[in-house]
Structure formats: structure tokens, C-alpha cells
Amino acid sequence: xxxxxxxxxxxxxxxxxxxxxxxxxxxxxxxxxxxxxxxxxxxxxxxxxxxxxxxxxxxxxxxxxxxxxxxxxxxxxxxxxxxxxxxxxxxxxxxxxxxxxxxxxxxxxxxxxxxxxxxxxxxxxxxxxxxxxxxxxxxxxxxxxxxxxxxxxxxxxxxxxxxxxxxxxxxxxxxxxxxxxxxxxxxxxxxxxxx
Numbered sequence: 659x660x661x662x663x664x665x666x667x668x669x670x671x672x673x674x675x676x677x678x679x680x681x682x683x684x685x686x687x688x689x690x691x692x693x694x695x696x697x698x699x700x701x702x703x704x705x706x707x708x709x710x711x712x713x714x715x716x717x718x719x720x721x722x723x724x725x726x727x728x729x730x731x732x733x734x735x736x737x738x739x740x741x742x743x744x745x746x747x748x749x750x751x752x753x754x755x756x757x758x759x760x761x762x763x764x765x766x767x768x769x770x771x772x773x774x775x776x777x778x779x780x781x782x783x784x785x786x787x788x789x790x791x792x793x794x795x796x797x798x799x800x801x802x803x804x805x806x807x808x809x810x811x812x813x814x815x816x817x818x819x820x821x822x823x824x825x826x827x828x829x830x831x832x833x834x835x836x837x838x839x840x841x842x843x844x845x846x847x848x849x850x851x852x853x
Contacts, residue, residue: 687775688804690726695809695846697722702735703841710832715742715751722766724846729770731782733844734763755824756789764788768798778802780811789822800842808847815840 700720706713717740722733738758741748752758768784778801786796800813817838819826826834 688778688802689775690773690802691724691809691848692726694726694849695724696849697733697844698807698847699845700735701843702740703843704740705839705841706835706837707839708831708833708835711834713742713747713834715740717741720844722844723849724770726770731766731768731770731784733766735765736762737764738762755819761789766796766798768796773802786817788817789824791822793821805845807845809845811842811844811846813840813842 697720700718702717702720704715717735717737719736719739720733722731724731737756738752740751740756740758742751765787766784767787768782770780770782772781773779779799780802781797781799783795783797786793798813798815800811803810817840819836819838826836
């Protein structure tokens with residue numbers, strides 16, 4: 659049998675086997691972690707879409723943990739790290755809106771309501787603290803997925819500035835939307851138990 663023919667036969671055997679293994683793995687679904695997870699890295703993106711301007715920004719400094727046994731989530735985000743593509747806008751963001759000298763962090767303390775192992779969807783509800791104001795029963799739905807470092811969690815949700823007493827001057831209402839779109843990407847890793 660020629661070398662090319664053997665390669666073709668082994669490839670024909672190998673590809674369906676890979677597909678079968680992949681299907682068997684995905685059909686099983688994702689198991690929710692049993693041990694505590696800590697937030698090892700974060701990317702937080704925000705966007706305001708207004709009639710005259712779309713503003714994008716991001717931050718990377720956050721900490722927190724997920725406790726599967728108690729079904730709790732606790733995340734703290736350092737707002738002083740938030741930046742847009744404009745230095746003057748950053749100054750306004752920190753001094754006039756978020757007032758990060760007085761309110762340097764945003765915090766979410768929630769409980770896990772639901773987890774779907776087939777899709778990885780996680781639903782949490784909790785208290786969001788921002789700008790010194792609390793919003794209770796704040797619902798966040800995201801996707802949990804497994805990766806080599808642990809787990810990745812992504813979520814998209816809106817924040818309404820008036821819920822947190824962040825006022826937009828009338829002159830800026832065409833440039834800044836009251837609804838801010840948030841996207842979070844969190845890398846979570848198991849907390850190693852000390853012996």
C-alpha cells in the first residue's frame with residue numbers, strides 16, 4: 659500500500675474519531691466548579707452611544723471571587739483605571755461623573771441563581787454599588803467557559819447613570835447617553851487550598 663494511500667485512510671479514520679470525541683465532550687456540558695475561584699485578570703469595556711458621539715473606554719483592574727458552595731459572587735472594580743481615547747474626556751469622566759477620588763471602586767455582591775451546563779449561561783442577582791449609590795436586585799447574565807487557566811466569564815449588561823445619581827449636563831445630552839453598555843471579560847482560576 660502506498661504511503662499517500664495510508665495517510666488518506668488514517669486521516670479518514672482520524673477525523674471522524676476527533677469529531678466523535680469533540681461531540682462527546684460538548685454533549686456532556688460544563689460542570690460548575692466546586693472550589694472557590696478568584697479573579698486573576700479582567701477586561702471591562704464601556705460604551706455610550708449618543709446622537710452626536712459614541713464613546714468607548716476600558717479598564718483592567720479588578721479583584722474578586724466566586725464561591726460555588728455558597729453560590730456567591732463578589733467583584734470589585736477600580737474605576738480610577740478607566741480610560742477612553744481622549745485625555746480631556748478621561749479627566750471629565752473621573753472628576754465630573756464617576757468622581758473617582760471620592761468613589762474609587764464599583765462593587766458587585768451577588769448570588770448565583772441559575773447555571774445551565776449545556777450553554778454555560780450563569781444568572782446572578784445582587785447589589786451593585788457605584789458612585790456611593792446602591793442598586794439592589796441587579797441582574798447579570800453571562801457565559802462561563804472552561805479554558806487551560808481555569809474559567810472565563812463574559813457578560814454584557816447596561817448601567818443607567820440616573821440609578822447612581824450621575825447627572826449629565828443638558829449641554830452634553832447629545833454626546834453622552836444615560837445608558838452605558840458594559841462588557842466584562844473575567845479570567846477565573848481555582849483558589850488553591852493551603853495544607
